Each structure stands twice: as structure tokens, then as C-alpha cells.
Amino acid sequence: DGGITQSPKYLFRKEGQNVTLSCEQNLNHDAMYWYRQDPGQGLRLIYYSQIVNDFQKGDIAEGYSVSREKKESFPLTVTSAQKNPTAFYLCASRGEGATYMTQHFGDGTRLSIL
Amino acid sequence: RKEVEQDPGPFNVPEGATVAFNCTYSNSASQSFFWYRQDCRKEPKLLMSVYSSGNEDGRFTAQLNRASQYISLLIRDSKLSDSATYLCVVNLRRDDKIIFGKGTRLHILP
Numbered sequence: 258d259g260g261i262t263q264s265p266k267y268l269f270r271k272e273g274q275n276v277t278l279s280c281e282q283n284l285n286h287d288a289m290y291w292y293r294q295d296p297g298q299g300l301r302l303i304y305y306s307q308i309v310n311d312f313q314k315g316d317i318a319e320g321y322s323v324s325r326e327k328k329e330s331f332p333l334t335v336t337s338a339q340k341n342p343t344a345f346y347l348c349a350s351r352g353e354g355a356t357y358m359t360q361h362f363g364d365g366t367r368l369s370i371l
Numbered sequence: 372r373k374e375v376e377q378d379p380g381p382f383n384v385p386e387g388a389t390v391a392f393n394c395t396y397s398n399s400a401s402q403s404f405f406w407y408r409q410d411c412r413k414e415p416k417l418l419m420s421v422y423s424s425g426n427e428d429g430r431f432t433a434q435l436n437r438a439s440q441y442i443s444l445l446i447r448d449s450k451l452s453d454s455a456t457y458l459c460v461v462n463l464r465r466d467d468k469i470i471f472g473k474g475t476r477l478h479i480l481p
């Protein structure tokens with residue numbers, strides 16, 4: 258079945274370390290997104306990519322980096338510059354045609370600081 | 372003014388009741404609107420798109436008021452399984468940015 262796979266499901270990071278969250282999709286979607294969700298809060302956009310080799314900053318891009326070398330992959334790196342990285346991270350992709358603008362989400366990655 | 376605003380709730384309503392909540396958006400150029408449902412510690416799932424003419428899906432009715440820049444969601448004959456957080460989502464087609472509201476928490480009481 259087509260879908261979005263995020264890994265790992267749980268991730269623990271020591272302070273000062275960079276970590277990379279994986280997001281892979283086999284839906285052939287052009288657009289992909291990374292969101293952060295804190296307890297009791299809505300989703301905040303970190304980065305998004307409308308096409309391979311292109312991406313734009315969202316509302317809270319500081320301390321994060323992304324790459325989009327392949328259509329199916331949009332990894333997110335949480336750098337040591339991100340001072341409060343503990344959160345639930347969601348990756349999404351967007352369909353085209355009849356499903357335009359409906360987003361498909363991965364199961365998420367919970368990142369915690371040791 | 373925030374780009375997308377929702378009453379955070381919680382809305383505590385008895386089973387079988389009808390509940391409605393609104394979402395306001397600030398950018399008049401917004402072009403697409405959606406309601407997502409998110410269960411605790413899960414990813415959001417699309418509940419329904421919102422069309423200018425209003426649309427209904429079973430017990431759920433969504434409406435858009437472009438003049439006043441709000442969308443609404445009405446849930447009739449609420450079920451215990453409707454308990455969740457409902458997220459309002461707005462798209463600015465210009466730059467493909469998708470904006471989520473913070474969500475409205477709904478608790479259906481037995």
C-alpha cells in the first residue's frame with residue numbers, strides 16, 4: 258500500500274547532537290512537509306518542499322535543516338542550534354488532481370532530549 | 372491577528388448532542404479549506420474538505436463564509452468516538468503554504 262513512512266518512532270538525543278528524522282513516501286507526491294507539534298498545541302510548519310531540489314522555510318525553521326535530493330525522501334535534521342527540540346514531528350505529503358491539497362501524514366517521530 | 376484561529380475548547384458535550392465550532396482565517400487570499408481530526412498522540416487525518424457551497428458527509432457538515440473569513444464544522448448526533456481534536460487547515464495557493472489551526476478539543480460524554 259502507498260503511504261508515508263517515518264522513522265524512528267521514538268528518538269532520544271543528547272544535548273549538542275544533531276539528529277536526522279527520516280521521511281519516505283511512495284505516493285509519487287511532489288510536495289512534502291515537516292511539522293512540529295508540542296503538547297496541547299497545533300501543528301507548526303518547519304519546512305516544505307514543492308519539488309525535488311527545492312524547499313522553503315516554514316514558520317519555525319531555525320535550528321532545522323532539510324534536503325530533497327529524491328522525490329520520495331525528505332529528511333529533517335534537528336541541529337544542536339535548536340534549543341528546545343523535544344516534540345512530536347510529523348511528515349506529510351500532498352496529492353495532486355482530485356486529491357490536491359489533501360495531506361497524507363506519517364505516524365510521526367517523538368524526539369526527546371536526554 | 373493569527374493566520375488561523377480556533378477556540379481551543381475543550382467542548383464537553385453529552386452523547387447525541389449537536390456541536391459546532393468555527394475557525395477564522397486572516398488572509399483573504401486563502402483558497403482551500405479543510406477539517407482534520409487528530410486523536411491523542413496520533414497523526415492528523417483528513418475529515419473533510421470545505422467547499423464554498425457547504426458540504427455534508429453523514430453527521431458532519433462543513434461551511435465556508437468567505438465574506439467573514441471563517442469556516443465551521445457541525446457534528447450531529449455526536450458519538451463517543453467523535454472525541455478528538457479537530458484541526459482547521461487553510462491553504463494559501465500562492466505559495467503552497469498550508470496553515471493549521473491549534474485545534475479544538477472535543478469530549479463526548481456518555
